Amino acid sequence: MDGDFGETRAMPRDSEAAHRGAEVALIGVSKRWGDMRALDNVSFNIAAGSFTVLLGPSGCGKTTCLRLIAGLETASEGRLRIGGRDVTALPPAERGVAMVFQSYALFPHLTVAENILFGLKARRVAAAERARRLKAAAELLGIDELLSRRPAALSGGQQQRVALGRAIVAEAPVCLMDEPLSNLDAKLRAEMRAEIVSLQRRLGITMIYVTHDQTEAMSMADRVILLNRGRIEQDARPDELYVRPRTMFVAGFVGTPPMNLLPLVRQGGTMVVRGTSGPAIATAGARGLVAGIRPEAMELAETGLPLTLERGEYLGADTVLHCRCGEEALPVMLRPAGRVDLVPGAALHAAFPPSAVALFDAESGERAD
């Protein structure tokens, strides 16, 4: 940013705070338990001071990945680097990472202040410095009032803040979070999302955040690493992930409701959705293809893809129409704006611009256009 607003608009991470984070790199990392491959040859590079989300369904290896970075598990293969240092063989305490656990992992017999200062005392940080960091963290998180309470006397959101406080006072360049919001109610979760992002921006630390909730991933991340079965499906900015999914798995995972995936068959020189006689979706090629079309890219029209309405879901700002397409009754969802009143069983047509169609290889699931 240059010009008049340059000074005021720059985020802290672009200025003085940037040096506080550390780069995190995984190079060909695998983790096996017996025959089970939890993580399979995973490599990525996370920039210092960025907010990266590890996203995926349960069992995809995202938590294993985080625990490997923390040093709570050891890699079967590959190397890990934090801040340019090889940490593959280092114990957790020497890696320069702090972690917030899903269950918060607060010590039930210690007060909030003692919980936050636990690590500093273990590391024999001087009392004056401990007090300074406690005060700063308590103010930052708005938990001054709670310092003498025990975790059992706190609400879920307050416990979450204490866990955050414990991670902050360590002043580690990398902060790891394992599904930190999954135990909170929906309203609090939305608040905490914004708060964690602003905290990360202010402190300029590198944040690696594990979640299975794509809303969290899309709204918080600078970059999303989407994992499936121990492998990286796509490693991209949230908007790229949404607009240009690299595989069918990504297309079907990201978006609520996710992308419609419709297998195509050859009809003359073009390809149409299986079980229909048109419209043409793509030019015919040698491979089997699957078309991906976002529900919100489809419009109700006089002509187009023929559909039968099953039911409508009115959501306020828009309506999700669950339809069936063609002889094979392929499921298709549309998302027109506002309230759409249609009788189940109604025959509809969906129109969409050619640019809204993503093509995937039916065999490999990889992007084919």
Next chain:
Amino acid sequence: MSETGEERNVLGGWLLVLPAALFIFAFTNGPLLATLASSLAAAPIAGHGGGFVGLQNYSDLFDDPSFLTSLLNNLLYALITVPVSVVLALAMALGVNRAFPGRATLRLFFFLPTMLPMIAVGAIWLFFFTPQYGLLDRATSLIGSGDINWLGDPDTALAAMMMVAIWKQAGFFMIFYLAALQNIPPVLHEAAALEGASRAYFFRRVTLPLLGPTTLFVMVTAVINAFCVVDHVIEMTQGGPDNASSLLLYYVYNAGFRDWDINSAAAATIVLVVLLSALAALLFAVFGRRVHYR
């Protein structure tokens, strides 16, 4: 309307409690009161005397050197067996709380003495203590000595009783510690590991405080055992030699069932009950406040 309903509730409540209360009074509180009364009375001799004698039985008791020996023996016995059993139980629990081959077998070995009746334990240890041929003397003969009359020597008889008691109860306490250790979420270890806490620091600051309720329970149980379990004394030494291994309850047993001095036995029993209650109250006062209950 609501008042009569409440009254009926109170009455109903008492009626529900009544059977249990009757039993508790008949078999616990009643005998205690009877013992108290008996300790303040004397038996008639040849149909003469008897009746209320005030604290006479108590002052006789404290003039009896064998009672004083039993009292002091028992205090020493408690002072050693309680902490040693508790520390040993914790050490064993920590030892078998990690994964290693043969863990289940080792747990069983540690717990086995608890499952044996005290009389069987006494028989086993009679063999261990046999001079020259016993297990202990065979073992010590390898390093020189090997002829100690464990049960026959006034210097070692009480220590021998303590060994038996510790051997018998430490495994029992270990089970409680093991259960408590497994209640500590592993994620706390992980959080502490990330915070740079050493194992010793974690043990002192997290494990030990979280085991507080268990420690209090185990200590109170160990104190009660120290004063109320004397099977091994009866079987192995009969309090001898020269009262060296006599404990309070053994003194009561002798006074009551050998000498048939019921009033003196009653007075000694009251001393025992008061002492035990005071020790339990002390434990709760000292540790209870610092114990964190989840």
